[in-house]
Amino acid sequence: MADSPATSLQHAAYDSKVEGNVIFTRVDSAINWMRKNSLWPMPMGLACCAIELMATGASRFDISRFGAEVMRFSPRQSDVMIVAGTVTYKMALAVKRIWDQMPEPKWCIAMGACASSGGMYRSYAVLQGIDNLIPVDVYVSGCPPRPEALIDGLMKLQKKIEGEASTVAQLKTGAPEPETVEA
């Protein structure tokens, strides 16, 4: 049966309605494609930035357009920790502990000046950036960042995931070890 022009123009994603469509791809790409489009966030809302995080999740900005609407309040089910707010020293080890409870693969977005660097709190009580404790993939600037900025950060993270070596590639002999970050 000859393809109609409309069908042949459809992009090469798997479509169960169009039988016989076969996609050739690399396992890495397939895994990464699935990972990057269902990033379940662990909302680590610690201060004012969390309000913008909530706005990002709400209908006006709608983070679900990027597959990240499933805010999980259990670290066991989440993929990306969004640290939104001021990390005090009193809270710091709790954040670290929740991070440790998240299963691999996992990513971290530092949202706002405070989570990235301590922000305006050059003080005895505030950890000067969550990257002192956990590895951060994307820093979002702003105090607070607008929801668009967080979404931009999320898209940057998706770009980053696209290029990652997935599990299979790492099993191949001679493949470089994933970079480890000292706490």
Add this chain to the structure above:
Amino acid sequence: MSSAADIAKSLQDEFGAAILSTVEFRGEHTAIVDREKARDILAHCHGKLGFDYLIDLSSVDHYGEDPRWELVYELYSLANGENVHLRIKYTLPEDEKAPTVSDLWPTANWHEREVYDMMGIEFDGHPDLRRILMWEGYPFFPLRKDFPLAGRPSEMPDVAFTNRAPLAGGPFVTAPTSGSTVKREPRSREMD
């Protein structure tokens, strides 16, 4: 009893020399009292004078002076419906404890814990004098004037740690002048 002025006067009649002085500023009255009698005076305010609301309890660090601490109690009366606000102050040497008032005003419980947490002033008779903002085991009292804004390193394994914050030369301050923004808002001002 009606106005704060009358009340300040009545305190003087009742306690005499224990009321070291009274100050009036824009209708607000402050009584500076003797620390030996402070607890009695506060109890009198609570019981006889009807100050049923402790707005705030705070402390001042007069670093380098003796006595070093000053405690400030802001009292208000909800019962008599008039805008009567009385402030009681007394000083305290560094090695002495302050009397608790948490049995008079239950709200003082947490206020006193905060004063203890931030300044290290202890309260005699407090039912549960633990830290309230910092964690148990944090070794410093951060609101003391001899504690640097940047903090000091500390370590409590599995609980919390602290480090010095980078201040890039000093605390960021504004200096009121008519000069340019660069003059008005220096990134840091040299500390003497």
